Amino acid sequence: MARTRSDSPTLFDLPVRPDFQMEAALLREGLAPVAGLDEAGRGPLAGPVVAAAVILDANRLPEGLDDSKRLSAEARDRLFQAIIEMAVSVSVASICAASIDRSDILRASLEAMRRAATGLCVTPLFALADGRDVPPGLCCPARAVVKGDQRSQSIAAASIVAKVTRDRMMTRAGGVTPAYGFEAHMGYGTKRHRTAITEHGALSRLHRMSFAPLRHLRIDNTASGGQTVAQSLEQLTEG
Incomplete structure (x- = not known):
């Protein structure tokens, strides 16, 4: 598994809410579109791990994007709908419990993120992946971002889509x-x-x-x- 050097932030370096600065820097370099990748469900004893990939429209960002764990269920549902309506492209993939058992949860999570990125209807030129690892086999260059769902709006959007999708599956x-x-x-x-x-x-x-x-x-x-x-x-x- 490819691992990049992490620029892990300290508590006081984290923004109050995720912003679009990393994406904007990549856009200025001509690396558009940029996809955010995140997963939900690494810790449960049951159910799939679900990943999402989201390409946001820089000119039409949903208000209130944040790490899905810091949002209420009502806020997540509202933002899920806004992301679906406003994003350039959204893709979701899941890895079932049996496949997790045949591999391990880290590999399954990274594979779900890879599949989600591959499923986007617009091919990204760069991806920002939550965590310490870049999913192997991505369709584009990528950077692992520690606490990415609290730093990048694209990753935060992916975290919301993954969390809401998985919660609905488990319901x-x-x-x-x-x-x-x-x-x-x-x-x-x-x-x-x-x-x-x-x-x-x-x-x-x-x-x-x-x-x-x-x-x-x-x-x-x-x-x-x-x-x-x-x-x-x-x-x-x-x-």
């Missing part, structure tokens, strides 16, 4: 596997989630069996109502 998963309460915790290891795993077992194709709390648990292949989990998950992609 739908909660609808077909109600015993686990995914709509409340989005797959993170809360007390409610861990209790459900203890009582009902892990769900095949949804829980990350390579993660430490799950490695030795049984797999429950039946969801509520007598459907198999595979059948239930197929419903999530209908329509």
